[in-house]
Amino acid sequence: xxEKLAIQVDDLTVAYNYxxxxxxxxxxxxxxxxxxxxxxxGAGKSTLIKSILGIIKPIAGSxxxxxxxxxxxxxxVAYVPQKGSVDWDFPTTAADVVxxxxxxxxxxxxxxxxxEKKAALEALEKVGMLSFKNRQISQLSGGQQQRIFxxxxxxxxxxxxxxxxxxxxxxxxxxxxxxxxxxxxxxxxKTLVVVHHDLQTVPEYFDWVTFLNVKKIATGPVKDIFNxxxxxxxxxxxxxxxxxx
Amino acid sequence: MSSAQLEIQLIASVVAIACxxxxxFLVLRKMALISDAISHSILPGIVIGFFITQDLNSPLLxxxxxxxxxxxxxxVEMIQKTGLVKEDxxxxxxxxTLFSIGVILIAKNAxxxxxxxxxxxxxxxxxxxxxxxxxxxxxxxxxSLWVMGSILLISTTLLILFFKELxxxxxxxGLSSALGFSPMVLHYGLMSVSSVTIVGAFDAVGAxxxxxxxxxxxxxxxxxxxxxxxxxxxxxxxxxxxxxxxYWLANILDASISGSMTTMxxxxxxxxxxxxxxxxxLSVLYRQKQQRTEVSLITFLLHLNNHxxxxxxHINHLQEHINWQKVRSKxxxxxxxxxxxxxxxxxxxxxxxxxxxxxxxxxxYILTNRDDKIEHIKEDFFLFRG
Numbered sequence: 001x002x003e004k005l006a007i008q009v010d011d012l013t014v015a016y017n018y019x020x021x022x023x024x025x026x027x028x029x030x031x032x033x034x035x036x037x038x039x040x041x042g043a044g045k046s047t048l049i050k051s052i053l054g055i056i057k058p059i060a061g062s063x064x065x066x067x068x069x070x071x072x073x074x075x076x077v078a079y080v081p082q083k084g085s086v087d088w089d090f091p092t093t094a095a096d097v098v099x100x101x102x103x104x105x106x107x108x109x110x111x112x113x114x115x116e117k118k119a120a121l122e123a124l125e126k127v128g129m130l131s132f133k134n135r136q137i138s139q140l141s142g143g144q145q146q147r148i149f150x151x152x153x154x155x156x157x158x159x160x161x162x163x164x165x166x167x168x169x170x171x172x173x174x175x176x177x178x179x180x181x182x183x184x185x186x187x188x189x190k191t192l193v194v195v196h197h198d199l200q201t202v203p204e205y206f207d208w209v210t211f212l213n214v215k216k217i218a219t220g221p222v223k224d225i226f227n228x229x230x231x232x233x234x235x236x237x238x239x240x241x242x243x244x245x
Numbered sequence: 246m247s248s249a250q251l252e253i254q255l256i257a258s259v260v261a262i263a264c265x266x267x268x269x270f271l272v273l274r275k276m277a278l279i280s281d282a283i284s285h286s287i288l289p290g291i292v293i294g295f296f297i298t299q300d301l302n303s304p305l306l307x308x309x310x311x312x313x314x315x316x317x318x319x320x321v322e323m324i325q326k327t328g329l330v331k332e333d334x335x336x337x338x339x340x341x342t343l344f345s346i347g348v349i350l351i352a353k354n355a356x357x358x359x360x361x362x363x364x365x366x367x368x369x370x371x372x373x374x375x376x377x378x379x380x381x382x383x384x385x386x387x388x389s390l391w392v393m394g395s396i397l398l399i400s401t402t403l404l405i406l407f408f409k410e411l412x413x414x415x416x417x418x419g420l421s422s423a424l425g426f427s428p429m430v431l432h433y434g435l436m437s438v439s440s441v442t443i444v445g446a447f448d449a450v451g452a453x454x455x456x457x458x459x460x461x462x463x464x465x466x467x468x469x470x471x472x473x474x475x476x477x478x479x480x481x482x483x484x485x486x487x488x489x490x491x492y493w494l495a496n497i498l499d500a501s502i503s504g505s506m507t508t509m510x511x512x513x514x515x516x517x518x519x520x521x522x523x524x525x526x527l528s529v530l531y532r533q534k535q536q537r538t539e540v541s542l543i544t545f546l547l548h549l550n551n552h553x554x555x556x557x558x559h560i561n562h563l564q565e566h567i568n569w570q571k572v573r574s575k576x577x578x579x580x581x582x583x584x585x586x587x588x589x590x591x592x593x594x595x596x597x598x599x600x601x602x603x604x605x606x607x608x609x610y611i612l613t614n615r616d617d618k619i620e621h622i623k624e625d626f627f628l629f630r631g
Contacts, residue, residue, distance in 0.1 A: 017328055055422040074425050081419040090273065090416045091471045100413050104424035109406050136471035152420075 004066070006031040006160050006191040007052065012061030014044070014051050021047050023215050025061070029193065031159075034186040035208035036196040036222075040235050043213040045195040046082065049162045053079055065160065075105055078158035080149045082165050088138045094148050095133035098123050101155035123151040128177060143174035150178060160191045167198065179205050202226055249374040254492050256373050256390050257506060260446045261458055261484030263397040266404055267439040268459035269477050272467060273415050278333065279436075280459045282321065282340040283314040284443045284452045288347025288365060290314070291447065296354070302376070302388045307396075307444045314440025315433065317343060344452075368451035370502040389448055396445040400438050404477075411435065412473055450503040458484060461510035468521040483513055541577045543611075546586060546604040549596045560592045 009027040013020060022044040029035060037045045050056040052063050054070050065073040078101070101123070102116040112120075124130045127147040132140065140148065146166060153161055161182075167175050182192055182205075196202065202209060202222060209226050211217035211234040218230045271280055290313030294306030317339055324335035351365070378385040385391070404411070414421035414431040421428050439459070446455045466479035491506030498505065519526050549558060556562065560578070578594070581587045586600030596604070 050419065053419075053423045055419050071425070074423070077423070079420060079423040081417060085419055086417045087273075087275075091467065091473050091476050092412075092416065093471070097416070100417070100420065103409055103413055103426070106409075108410065108426070111409060138471075 004031045005029065006033075006066060007193070008064045008067075009048075009052065010062050012048075012051060012058050012063065014047055014056060014058045021214065022051065022058075025212075025216050027210065027216060027219060029191060029208070029219075031066075031191050032186065032189050033208035034182060034192045034194070034206050035210060036194050036202050036206040037210045037212055038196055038199060038202065038234065039212035039217075043234075045212055046164050048212060049079075049164055049193065049195060053077065053162060075156075076159040078153035078156035078161045080153045080161070080163040080166055083142065083146055083149060083168060085164075088140075088145060090137065092137060093133065094129060094135050094137060094140065094144075095120055095124060097137060097148050098151045098155055101152040104156060119155050119157075120151075123155040124148075126154055127151045127181065143170040146170050146174060146178065150181060154181075158190070160193070161185065163192065163194045165195050165197060167196070199231070250492075250496075252374045252387050252390065253370055253502065254489050256387060256393060256449060257370060257488035257492055257502065258485045259390065259393045259397055260449050261462070261488040261506075262481050263393055263400060263442050264446055264455060264458035265462045265480040265484040266397075266400050266477065267435060267442055268463040269466070269473075269480050270411055270415055270435055271439065272460060272463040273473075274435075277456075277460045277464075278336050279318060279321070280439060280443065281456045282317050282336045283436075283440050284447070284455045286317040286340040286343035286347075287311070287313045287440065287444050287447065288344050288452065289350060290347075291365075291444065292347050292350040292354075301448050302392050307392070307441060310444040310447075311437065311440035313343065314443060315436050318433075318436045364451065365447075366451045366453050367501055368447070368449050368454060368503045370449045373449055393445050393449070396442055400442060403434070403438060407431070407434070450506070454503045454507045457507040457510050458487075461507075461514055462487070465510075465514045465517045468517050468524045483510070487513060538576055538580060542580050542586075543604070543607050545574075545577050545581065546596065546600055547608070549587065549594060550601065550604045555593050558594045560589065560594055 005028050007027065007029040009025055012022060012025040012027075014022040021042075025048065027048075037048065039045050047056060051058045052065075052070065054063075063070055065077060070077070095117075098120040099112055099116060102112050102119060106112060106116070121130065121133065124133055127150050129144060129147050129151060132144060137145065137148065146169070150163075150166065153163070163182075166178055166182075170178070182194070185192060186207075194206070196206070203226055206222055208220070209222045210219040211225075211230050213234050213236075217234045218225050268280070271277055287310040290310035291301075291306065294303070294309040295301060297309075298306045300306065320339045321332065321335045324330060324338060325332050330338070347365075373389045374387045376388045378388050378391055410421070410426045410431055413424070414426055414428045418428045421431070443455050443459075446458065450458060462480035462483040463476070465483050466476045469479055470476050487506050487509040491509040492502055494500075494509060495502040495505035517525065520528075522528055552558060578587070578589075581600065582589070584599070584603075585597055586603055587594050587596055589595075
């Protein structure tokens, strides 16, 4: 594994109305890992991603992406928000949503052209959704909507992918399709940070894990730190999962 | 048609187009109420601007009043951020306060200010042609046409330049922010354009009706299309249609022009709400009825599939057995025949191959809820369209 750091977070503290939701987080993510962020509801998993991406302003601390502030590295980063964070009745098509992934590299004012449209169709094909390109997005199933979001991130052709619960509300087939794409991305040297809920699948899907509950509990390779001790510290109850070592 | 009549229709149309454009984004951002708040709370801005400039069409007055609109939005957001009240309550707190300050200002200075509360609420489109632009004695047309035309030109230019940014920040704030298109900048940009438009339109249609011009065309267009660009074009069309037809309605009824325009907007919305091809009420009712028939069809086909004995497949038995009323069972059998799913010989119903395949697919879909295999039958059956 490359020892270069993809993401470095120092002393990050985030508060809503003076109540800390993330407290003094230090986090180092090496390049090329497929990392899960796990923790109970309200642990600040989504908030951590959002503050790394500058969507939420932290009250203290700093973040760097390959050694530089996020603002300078936007084009290296792709983001898949929670599916529930957008209005799927918005008047647009699947292909058009994927095309939004190209907006970042275009910058202000410039419009997407043939090159961008072609890239969007290729990304749709990668997630097996090409035949749905003209479908209105509200006419897609939950799993299909999630694939569209994944395609939108793929079209950004980034080095780091942040994903907020990409398996939420999808059927088993889609879950397998998505994890296979994520594993392919890792093979291609990309770094992936995924907010994840299903503890059972962590050892199978991921090679790196961060335990989070307002504070960082632990971070490291799944095979070393995904154990009952850390799970208990994170979830506050005596946790037993079958870990295949 | 006199030139004054033509000018009024022209002004009304330009106002309608200028309102429809930001209106689309307000509706999609679920901020329709904000336009109501802005349209009322700009009143003190207009009155103070009028004290300074003595001219309702002065650009300085428009900017001052629009600033009050943006301040309204900021105040609403500040109150909301305390977490003590929700957004609608915050809106309800801010705009009546500002509006009433405006009303008091007018009342206190009613003697020397050419503004009255009726005009503020409903506008005075009929008088618009009297206030004209004169350049070294040359008549260049009504002032409000120039004012509204300039506002329209500015907002159209901004829309074309920042269409992509507005779209992504409206659909997905998080992505917009991550990509570097500051949702804050776009939000306040849209609020500024909306405020300037409302101030410009205020003189013509007043504080209450300008809200209808912003929201109704967009809400109507929303029922008809699944494409943002088409939604904008349709909104503009409905706005202009209501402006022109509203003018003639007012002419016939000898009533307020802005009131008639708004009435037309309401009627257009009602018609579209009833008859829109996909989202309309009649279409929804029809779809529900079809879905009921289709569920019956599948029940019927499953029954045939499960029973090979003739006794179970006799047409009369089916009626008794499945216990449907005659009309319903007839419509189901007709639907099955029409789709070549069954054949009837000597009153005995048999599944065709197509019927068998369809039953298998439908059963699988119902059990697994996976829709990749039923794509080809989605077009023919409402039931599978989700």
